[in-house]
Amino acid sequence: MLLLLGLALLGAIIAFTVLGYLFVDLELARLNSAPISQPPSMEHWFGTDAVGRSILALLVIGTPKTLLIGLLAGVCGITIGTCLGFFAGYVRGWADTVIRIVSDVLFVIPILFLLVFIIEYFPVGAIWMMGIVIGVLSWMGTARTVRAQVLTLRERAFVNMARASGAGTWRIIFVELMPNLTSYLAASFVQAVSGGILFSIGLEVLGLGPANSQTLGWSIWWANDYGAVLRGFWWWWGSPVVIIVMIFLGLFMTSLGLDRIANPRLRGTS
């Protein structure tokens, strides 16, 4: 139920961008292409900003970009986290120690500092790079939990059975262990995507990252920079905030739904 609602919300957002790309005049996202600071009207549904851009066109362009950053961050984070988690949990010994120390170090350093730093000084020119940078720095949680899962799973009877019948390490990892983790990994993938989007928007609101990328975070930065709140241009900051909240709500409900599949005990009362 939650899962369906979440997916429906995400679907609606994707439909919004697809329809937008088909029917909205995206030229209106350029400077001075529309009258300035107009509240929502029939002509410009979500109003226009102080530099003469249609908010609707900005949202249509920005939404998929923000989603892309999140997806890339999620894919990177989950892939690295799963690999290292499996490695630490299955091989144990020195690998476990090294991975643990590295993840502890990254955990202790405020991640926003690292991100701000990398993005500020090593010019991140494109949004896909931003996604990857965020992903590379956010695998620690996944690695830790995958490790814990693998540690309990590897002692189970069915794994010993496979080992006794001569299955190799890779076969055990992919055929015996992986399937037990899929629903769990799906849930943490969704969480990682949402975390990636949160980080990217946070950085953009601070004015960091590829400045001309027109993502949702940047539209809020522009609104803030032009004092939209204090000038009463509620549509300017309000519209991106609504879309962002819808994205997070959709992702959140999806991950809660997947969590319940992964952990049947949670279904108890609802």
Next chain:
Amino acid sequence: MSVTYLLKRVGLFLLVVWLGVTINFFLPRLAPGDPIQEYLGQLAQQGMFVGDPSAGFVEEYRAKFGLDKPMWQQYINYWIDVSQFNFGLSVTDYPVEVTRVIRAALPWTLGLLTTATIIGFVLGTLFGALMVAAPGPWKRLLAWTTPFVMIVHSIPYFLLGIVLIALFAFTWAVFPLGGGYTLGESPEFSLDGLFTIVKHAFLPALSLVAVAAGGWAIVMRSMIVIVQGEDYVQMSRAMGLKPWRVFYTYQVRNALLPQITFLALSLGFIVSGSALVEVVFVYPGIGTILLDAITVKDLPLLQLILLVVIVVVTLFLILLDIIYPILDPRIRHETD
């Protein structure tokens, strides 16, 4: 808990602190850009006359901050200075000691974030527990609020901050637009002064509390549901204990354990401030200073903030390690 275990843990933590501080030392230095030039550029931007950069005084300042020496020597000097609690002068606030810069900002951040974290934890945990176990009609009421909690939890806290400013500082000007105290005045220790501080901290705290409480509530709710199925809860019910007693002593206390872990971690991270909320509300805390220090590459200031953050967070990790087996006797370190 054995002594060897503790020693091993402490050793590991020292290693983590050392590695973290080392990364923080080299990362800014390997990046392009020079702090002195960066600072002069900033002054020039503000319309200040900075003179001819080739006049050799850039070199003089670089020498003053020890930036002219080879990297390895700077690194060794840094540790010597740290061991003598000599953290140097701020580049941007020259010649103010970085310890003073931080001491000015820390109370704001600690006050705001400690209060917000604890209120958020208590409210959220209580709410999450009641979502499962409140008596009849109340439970229905709470069930209706669940979607609302989820929506609030889905708003990034800094965006909630913008919404709150628009509503309660702009449209209805109940609260100030930002800052930690009345502009141009310094805080005084009186009832009035306290009131002003609370008034300024209210909206930032609210944006942090609302989002965090939602998170605590959701986790607490699922923990209670999980605990509900445990044998000891069934047993205590079968023994005919009063429902509130089963709820409090057997369910809440067990469900609280993992929450405590996260509470300790979030308390540890308080020292790093919350840059985004502080920027949105123009709050004079550590987060703002950290962000400024990064953007203008104020190396001494940056190093001290990160040193404090790393040490405090690792300390909380150690503390957690020591306290957890006392809270939950099922965890023994010998078997680790």
